[in-house]
Amino acid sequence: MxxxxxxxxxxxxxxxxxxxxxxxxxxxxxxxxxxxxxxxxxxxxxxxxxxxxxxxxxxxxxxxxxxxxxxxxxxxxxxxxxxxxxxxxxxxxxxxxxxxxxxxxxxxxxxxxxxxxxxxxxxxxxxxxxxxxxxxxxxxxxxxxxxxxxxxxxxxxxxxxxxxxxxxxxxxxxxxxxxxxxxxxxxxxxxxxxxxxxxxxxxxxxxxxxxxxxxxxxxxxxxxxxxxxxxxxxxxxxxxxxxxxxxxxxxxxxxxxxxxPPIGEADYRACVLALGDYMRKTGFRKAVLGLSGGIDSAIVAAMAVDALGPENVRCVMLPSAFTSAHSLEDATAAAKELGVRLDTVPIGGAQAAVGEALAPLFAGTEPGITEENIQSRLRGLLLMALSNKFGEMLLTTGNKSEMAVGYCTIYGDMNGGYNPVKDMYKTRMFLTARWRNENHRSWMKGPAGEVIPQRIIDKPPSAELRANQTDQDSLPPYEVLDAILECLVEREMSVAETVARGFDRDTVKKVEHLLYLAEYKRFQSAPGVRLTQKAFWLDRRYPIVNRWRDPS
CATH class of the missing domain: 3.60.110.10 (Carbon-nitrogen hydrolase)
Structure with missing residues (x-):
């Protein structure tokens, strides 16, 4: 025996x-x-x-x-x-x-x-x-x-x-x-x-x-x-x-x-591994992304460097008339700390050309969201051109909060082949940035130390598509938004149940409306790493055409 x-x-x-x-x-x-x-x-x-x-x-x-x-x-x-x-x-x-x-x-x-x-x-x-x-x-x-x-x-x-x-x-x-x-x-x-x-x-x-x-x-x-x-x-x-x-x-x-490892480290490792394997298994060696000077693109750049090595990551700054000097400085600082190439391609000339082409049709209208989105779409066009020319996969950088409520531009900043932070809420992005600055592991191909400048973490988030813009002009504070999304998305709670947790009903209804309205954007979004049990893809399958709203 x-x-x-x-x-x-x-x-x-x-x-x-x-x-x-x-x-x-x-x-x-x-x-x-x-x-x-x-x-x-x-x-x-x-x-x-x-x-x-x-x-x-x-x-x-x-x-x-x-x-x-x-x-x-x-x-x-x-x-x-x-x-x-x-x-x-x-x-x-x-x-x-x-x-x-x-x-x-x-x-x-x-x-x-x-x-x-x-x-x-x-x-x-x-x-x-x-x-x-x-x-x-x-x-x-x-x-x-x-x-x-x-x-x-x-x-x-x-x-x-x-x-x-x-x-x-x-x-x-x-x-x-x-x-x-x-x-x-x-x-x-x-x-x-x-x-x-x-x-x-x-x-x-x-x-x-x-x-x-x-x-x-x-x-x-x-x-x-x-x-x-x-x-x-x-x-x-x-x-x-x-x-x-x-x-x-x-x-x-x-x-x-x-x-x-604890969840914060595990999430980051999952994003790095999934990104690296997606690149390797689809035949890509190099990545390109827009580096805006904001926290989302800085984290994606860090993940790309940790997955691929700094020599295989190109970052691009695409400034417009509304890009602040501190954003230019912060993007430059982040690229330097990560050891990646940073190219600058101003979009002002292209924006002026598009404005001139559309001027006869836009005559008599006021500038607004359309003109803001043109800037984002021009950036997406230029980044895709670099991707096509040099065989570098374009990474998109929108977090789960933005994807949830459609605070992103289809065919603009949503352009790309993969999004490693697609299932990470904005409030967790801040925690992730701090964790990466304070920790280094043997599996990381990037440098140790503060690779995401502290000023990027501290400053109010902004798309910088108009003068003096911040995200909170259009959205509740991210602490509130993410807590409401936790109820509506992760827990499938009703509006009444969410309000009972202490949130303003009008704010909850606005978030619910934006959540359903953005379904068509998510349907066309790049794939991204699943971190939760309600990731926007196979975990959560909603119709695009949907007139129902929670009456509670």
């Missing part, structure tokens, strides 16, 4: 659609596990295809390619440890989210997912069939039960596996980050361990995929809920875990516990 099982946990970063590349990563992990004496090497959910595939998985040729890659992996990894890898499974006419166990040159076992998530960012019921609960499989004489991701968020699948003889639970995941997610996972997995009495491996992938970022944070729990291993958040890692059979059953040896 086997009394020791060595399992190599591979917390890695696959790329959606890179089937050959993901298979190569799996081979490398298997080879490392073989060299280290592993009995099994475990990879994450849908690893061979990357995750999430969305409707790409509905293409028969894509599925066939993925299955062929798994079968080739089985042949290539015949002499050594078993290899667990997630991928699509075809069983008759139905397509499943599956987990393959490869051993001895063949597919030793296949596990099919039972519970299909169909909320938040997940639409698995759209693309996969639900399978019956599968029993355990055997590796080196040990019965292993594998609930796939969502299957472990419900008690029935782990309990059924325990009842059918499983001795260890291995849970492969594709679980994306949002604030508080590591603690949520830990609490749920402790519940599964207590319910089943079995040791548990929770193995999660890392890396950015469009708006989602997978944060790893894999863990190993012993019966009773004791944490024996915690893999790092956001970093790739390969960790060997040794399980031993004793008088009280199977238990894992301690394998190191990485610290999970």
């Amino acid at each position: 086997t009394d020791i099982l060595k399992m190599m946990l591979a917390q890695l970063n696959p790329v959606v659609g890179d089937i050959a590349g993901n298979a190569d990563r799996a081979r490398a992990a298997w080879a490392a596990g073989k060299a280290a004496g592993a009995d099994m090497v475990a990879l994450t959910e849908m690893f061979v295809t990357g995750y999430q595939t969305q409707d790409l998985i509905l293409k028969p040729a894509f599925v066939a390619d993925a299955i062929a890659a798994v079968e080739q992996l089985a042949r290539d990894c015949a002499d050594g440890p078993a290899l667990g890898i997630g991928g699509p499974v075809l069983a008759g006419p139905k397509l499943y989210n599956g987990y393959y166990v490869l051993e001895g040159g063949r597919v030793h076992a296949r596990v099919l997912k039972h519970h299909l998530p169909n909320d938040a960012v997940f639409d698995e019921k759209r693309v996969f069939a639900s399978a019956d609960v599968h029993g355990p499989y055997v590796v080196k004489g040990v019965r292993i039960g594998t609930p796939i991701c969502e299957d472990a968020w419900h008690p029935d699948v782990p309990e059924t596996l325990a009842e059918t003889g499983a001795e260890i639970l291995l849970i492969p995941n594709g679980s994306p980050y949002h604030r508080g997610k590591p603690n949520l996972r830990l609490n749920l997995m402790v519940a599964r361990v207590i319910e089943t009495g079995l040791p548990l491996v929770y193995l999660n992938m890392v890396g950015g995929q469009d708006d989602q970022v997978f944060d790893g944070s894999s863990m190993v729990l012993n019966p009773g809920g004791r944490l024996m291993a915690q893999l790092p958040q956001f970093d790739e890692a390969e960790v060997m875990v040794t399980f031993r059979r004793g008088p009280e059953g199977w238990q894992a040896d301690p394998a190191g516990i990485a610290e999970i």
